Amino acid sequence: MHILYGQAANFSLFTLHFSLFFVSLPSNYQLNDERDCKMIRMLLLFVAMGLAPTVSAQETESFDLEALYQQIDDAIRQSPQYVAERKQQIAVCRDSFLMEKSAEGRLVMAEKLFWLYEPYRNDSALHYAELCISFADSLHHTGLTGRFRSLLAYQCSRTDMHTESLEQLHLVNKSALDQAGLVDYYNAWMHVCGELGLYTQRKDIRQRSFDLQNLYRDSVLMVIEKGSDEWYHLKMDILNARRQFQDALELSDQWIKKVTDNTHESAYAAFYRSMVFANLNNHDMLCYWLGKSALDDIRCAVMNQASLLFLAEHLANDGDLSRAHRYAEFAKECNLDFCPRMRTYQVNPFVNVIEKSSQATQSRANLILYIASIVIVLLLIALIIAILLIRKARRK
Numbered sequence: 001m002h003i004l005y006g007q008a009a010n011f012s013l014f015t016l017h018f019s020l021f022f023v024s025l026p027s028n029y030q031l032n033d034e035r036d037c038k039m040i041r042m043l044l045l046f047v048a049m050g051l052a053p054t055v056s057a058q059e060t061e062s063f064d065l066e067a068l069y070q071q072i073d074d075a076i077r078q079s080p081q082y083v084a085e086r087k088q089q090i091a092v093c094r095d096s097f098l099m100e101k102s103a104e105g106r107l108v109m110a111e112k113l114f115w116l117y118e119p120y121r122n123d124s125a126l127h128y129a130e131l132c133i134s135f136a137d138s139l140h141h142t143g144l145t146g147r148f149r150s151l152l153a154y155q156c157s158r159t160d161m162h163t164e165s166l167e168q169l170h171l172v173n174k175s176a177l178d179q180a181g182l183v184d185y186y187n188a189w190m191h192v193c194g195e196l197g198l199y200t201q202r203k204d205i206r207q208r209s210f211d212l213q214n215l216y217r218d219s220v221l222m223v224i225e226k227g228s229d230e231w232y233h234l235k236m237d238i239l240n241a242r243r244q245f246q247d248a249l250e251l252s253d254q255w256i257k258k259v260t261d262n263t264h265e266s267a268y269a270a271f272y273r274s275m276v277f278a279n280l281n282n283h284d285m286l287c288y289w290l291g292k293s294a295l296d297d298i299r300c301a302v303m304n305q306a307s308l309l310f311l312a313e314h315l316a317n318d319g320d321l322s323r324a325h326r327y328a329e330f331a332k333e334c335n336l337d338f339c340p341r342m343r344t345y346q347v348n349p350f351v352n353v354i355e356k357s358s359q360a361t362q363s364r365a366n367l368i369l370y371i372a373s374i375v376i377v378l379l380l381i382a383l384i385i386a387i388l389l390i391r392k393a394r395r396k
Helices: 006-023 034-060 065-077 079-099 103-117 122-138 142-158 162-170 179-199 203-223 229-241 245-258 264-279 283-299 307-317 321-338 340-395
Strands: none
Touching: 065 079, 065 283, 065 321, 079 103, 079 283, 103 122, 103 142, 122 142, 142 162, 142 179, 162 179, 179 203, 203 229, 229 245, 229 264, 245 264, 264 283, 264 307, 283 307, 307 321
């Protein structure tokens, strides 16, 4: 399958003009001088120039969903190996942490452990964020203390610990933060406000929370480094909200080219690209980029699975119930490893929907089999009766 971008439209327009040129020539026109030959050569060159970007766009967006799903299946089977590799990284870092004597050195290693655990095990990530706060406090570094409180707050809000998140943010001395600290601070506020708006049942609180989320998003964009992963994510959020989907797709092109394949960053970029195609109602490309995101996360032993769960939902809607159930179950196991307390009620509805769809399909199959069995039995009875009648007629 191939997807064509705006160059295709430009080429079609050029082809129209090219065709009209020849239609407008007299029927007895002869190419009998050098000037005419040069003109034709120039037009053919323009055709080649117009065709090149289109071919390039086709090659760029070539994809095979079935091959991608096979890669995901293989990655799921190899998941224990990817998890073992992450555990080894953590073990090496933890040994270095335990060997450090100075507060400065232990702070550095504790932060590395926080980032290793951040997409893998929430409780351990929270633990090392708290250690970072403790070490920064012991060094009387108010700015670093505030930054790690912000990171802790963000991690809390990801796992429904909204009260704890707000508590940490209210303890931050904003005036002591440097640029990196302000980014984490505003980002944590943006996230917790969005989560509060998403899960509240009251419309007034929801609107107020989303308004605050938008304000903090603007604050992040004022201090964040242009071209960072978070910058791309926020800019794409804004473009999608404004329904500027083509602009969001072009920005996503830049982001995808920037990240390294098979990393958590590439999974992040692929997920937000899939959201653009969701808004463009391009189902196949939506599934493709969700699959790419899920594949990279599995290979990085990321337990905070979202892409694979969303992909499973789309596969279930497409009728691929066996694969959807397999992906949903794997995502459920990963998310429960990441945070057992929070993820159960979020993941179970997806799995339950898929299981109900599977049961409904099985019920329909059973009903068809039951009806077919009755028909076969009736046909056999009719055949037996016919044979008996024929024999009876022959005896007479």
